[in-house]
């Protein structure tokens with residue numbers, strides 16, 4: 438929680454601003470698909486993508502050329518006004534808080550399309566003070582625009598200081614919806630010696646021990662190496678901080694668009710560790726994200742069997758030779774709850790989940 442007293446935490450920060458939410462809605466957001474609203478070809482594809490992806494995000498920050506910043510902002514306003522987003526959420530990523538564009542991003546977007554936007558992604562968040570600034574400004578703008586629903590805020594973790602302050606960022610405002618990893622900026626800020634946007638690195642590895650003959654290590658022998666995950670530490674910290682504050686963690690970008698296999702692996706690691714979704718930079722990454730961040734029909738069927746076998750939820754039972762108890766039941770309930778949320782928006786998944794008998 439922020440420096441505010443508990444009684445003030447859920448008070449609107451401006452007269453006339455909507456009441457903050459007590460709980461962040463658990464809306465499926467397996468893929469947050471980025472598009473550049475100033476890129477006419479990309480923007481033209483957006484209306485047809487409604488319903489095919491959980492979140493469409495109009496990106497105004499990095500990857501939008503400086504000379505196109507204003508066109509991107511206006512392009513997003515036009516798309517938001519001219520498109521029925523139906524079940525698909527509309528998010529935006531504003532420019533950094535120290536940039537010359539961010540004030541106009543917020544004032545324009547909230548007053549023009551605040552009723553259509555769900556979440557505002559804030560890049561390069563360093564600490565609670567950044568969220569407090571955005572929080573108050575959003576309240577003032579919401580009041581001015583007469584909005585009835587508070588806008589939610591999503592922070593990107595892409596500086597060393599942001600990682601060090603991750604818990605206070607998550608608890609800085611009732612608007613906090615979630616966090617994403619920004620591996621490219623984070624690598625630069627940490628002075629990591631990589632040049633990639635997310636993913637692993639062949640040099641970051643462990644090597645198996647040398648074989649020993651009569652107790653002597655054979656250092657000439659060929660030994661297997663195992664590539665390690667550069668992002669494990671940060672994602673795990675992010676997941677814990679989000680869980681502690683009841684908000685949602687996401688992986689971020691995977692820049693090697695052509696390497697769909699490694700992309701799927703990176704996404705799956707994040708899913709298994711507790712993330713609820715990821716970014717998609719190219720249309721072909723949407724299907725990967727949806728596949729990975731939807732539990733398999735087999736896992737859902739198993740989870741349902743455990744729930745059924747555990748009766749009132751206490752004690753221990755044997756199922757397929759394995760012990761199940763209150764704690765494994767809780768994991769299974771996470772899986773079943775997610776499957777139900779996804780089945781409610783995805784008829785194909787619902788059919789898969791219903792096809793396997795408990």
Ligand SMILES: CC(C)(COP(=O)(O)OP(=O)(O)OC[C@H]1O[C@@H](n2cnc3c(N)ncnc32)[C@H](O)[C@@H]1OP(=O)(O)O)[C@@H](O)C(=O)NCCC(=O)NCCSC(=O)C[C@H](O)C(=O)O
Nearest residue numbers: 471472478479482499500595619620621622690718719720
């Ligand atoms: C990565 C791209 C530059 C690739 O673009 P392109 O070379 O045009 O790809 P294709 O020829 O394969 O495209 C095929 C068609 O699909 C359209 N397209 C491409 N991407 C998108 C998209 N994101 N949404 C909608 N439509 C898209 C193309 O226009 C082609 O159309 P057509 O010619 O009619 O067939 C490009 O995909 C891209 O720019 N993606 C978004 C990049 C982005 O948003 N980057 C910022 C997020 S990552 C980041 O910021 C780092 C992070 O903050 C950190 O610090 O880690």
Ligand SMILES: [Mg+2]
Nearest residue numbers: 499595619622
């Ligand atoms: Mg970045």
